[in-house]
Amino acid sequence: MKQTVYTASPESQQIHVWRLNSEGSLTLVQVVDVPGQVQPMVVSPDKRYLYVGVRPEFRVLAYRISPEDGALSYAAEAPLSGSPTHISTDHSGRFLFSASYNAGSVSVVRLNDGIPGETVHLEEGLEGCHSANISPDNRTLFVPALKQDRICLFTLGETGALTAQEPSEVTTVEGAGPRHMAFHPNKRFAYCVNELNSSVDVWQLSDPHGKTECVQTVDMMPPEFSDTRWAADIHITPDGRHLYACDRTSSTLTIFSVSEDGSVIAVEGFQPTETQPRGFNIDNSGKYLIAAGQKSHHIALYEISGAQGLLAEKARYAVGQGPMWVVINAM
Numbered sequence: 001m002k003q004t005v006y007t008a009s010p011e012s013q014q015i016h017v018w019r020l021n022s023e024g025s026l027t028l029v030q031v032v033d034v035p036g037q038v039q040p041m042v043v044s045p046d047k048r049y050l051y052v053g054v055r056p057e058f059r060v061l062a063y064r065i066s067p068e069d070g071a072l073s074y075a076a077e078a079p080l081s082g083s084p085t086h087i088s089t090d091h092s093g094r095f096l097f098s099a100s101y102n103a104g105s106v107s108v109v110r111l112n113d114g115i116p117g118e119t120v121h122l123e124e125g126l127e128g129c130h131s132a133n134i135s136p137d138n139r140t141l142f143v144p145a146l147k148q149d150r151i152c153l154f155t156l157g158e159t160g161a162l163t164a165q166e167p168s169e170v171t172t173v174e175g176a177g178p179r180h181m182a183f184h185p186n187k188r189f190a191y192c193v194n195e196l197n198s199s200v201d202v203w204q205l206s207d208p209h210g211k212t213e214c215v216q217t218v219d220m221m222p223p224e225f226s227d228t229r230w231a232a233d234i235h236i237t238p239d240g241r242h243l244y245a246c247d248r249t250s251s252t253l254t255i256f257s258v259s260e261d262g263s264v265i266a267v268e269g270f271q272p273t274e275t276q277p278r279g280f281n282i283d284n285s286g287k288y289l290i291a292a293g294q295k296s297h298h299i300a301l302y303e304i305s306g307a308q309g310l311l312a313e314k315a316r317y318a319v320g321q322g323p324m325w326v327v328i329n330a331m
């Protein structure tokens with residue numbers, strides 16, 4: 001398996017392209033100068049394109065991915081209606097979702113054979129909209145609205161239109177601030193990291209007739225932590241055994257084990273990491289985790305080891321300024 005790591009550094013307007021070597025080191029392949037502050041990124045389901053959200057002129061840029069070495073070449077772009085805080089696609093690769101925290105909206109952009117085109121749907125009134133997460137069955141878009149302590153539930157239609165479901169939302173405890181989500185590979189559970197109280201909620205996903213409900217909430221901070229909580233990102237290993245979430249004030253990665261069926265998580269440990277980790281990711285073999293320090297201007301690579309999924313730092317690398325998004329693609 002060939003793997004490529006992409007890191008976005010908005011302050012220096014760069015994407016660094018790295019080869020992830022099988023023994024757990026990175027080799028720099030390319031540095032792309034982006035025409036704008038690059039923030040969220042996602043790879044298309046067919047792995048032909050990397051989509052990146054930029055500002056201050058709000059756009060999504062599509063870069064063609066070289067099947068040889070993962071290098072990027074500019075392909076196309078389309079305007080976005082708000083600042084892109086998070087972008088993702090549906091599983092068929094027909095639609096791109098852009099969540100905008102500042103605009104309080106999520107937009108759906110049509111992808112024409114991978115090329116971003118017109119905005120086919122704009123959903124507003126989502127205060128602090130922080131991400132858009134399509135369910136494993138490609139039916140439900142989960143959209144956390146951080147400032148409203150709710151996750152809105154939309155059905156994705158054939159044309160890309162979003163229709164509010166019944167019920168139209170699930171709610172967190174007051175002041176939690178739902179932000180990013182990860183789905184268990186068994187497709188029955190999702191995990192949402194809450195920015196403002198640094199907790200993780202376990203959501204049992206509905207079948208078409210059931211309802212989505214929170215079955216567990218776990219504090220992700222060490223007991224002695226008393227500063228301002230400021231969580232950011234969350235990811236699960238491909239085998240569903242280990243879950244990780246980060247907090248920016250403490251610059252910590254919290255390590256969770258996940259029960260066999262995905263319904264229960266438990267804190268296994270805390271890993272000090274790069275200063276202000278706003279984004280991280282896990283490689284496709286489930287062996288490595290790479291975290292970006294928005295204030296250290298470095299990324300750190302960890303090996304995931306043992307039954308607890310603890311992290312051992314293998315190396316750290318200088319990237320651009322203010323790195324905040326990490327994407328890992330397997331070819």
Ligand SMILES: O=C1O[C@H](COP(=O)(O)O)[C@@H](O)[C@H](O)[C@H]1O
Nearest residue numbers: 039083084085086100101102232
């Ligand atoms: O992480 C955060 O995200 C929001 C929105 O980010 P933006 O990059 O889309 O502006 C930010 O305003 C908030 O302060 C921060 O905690």
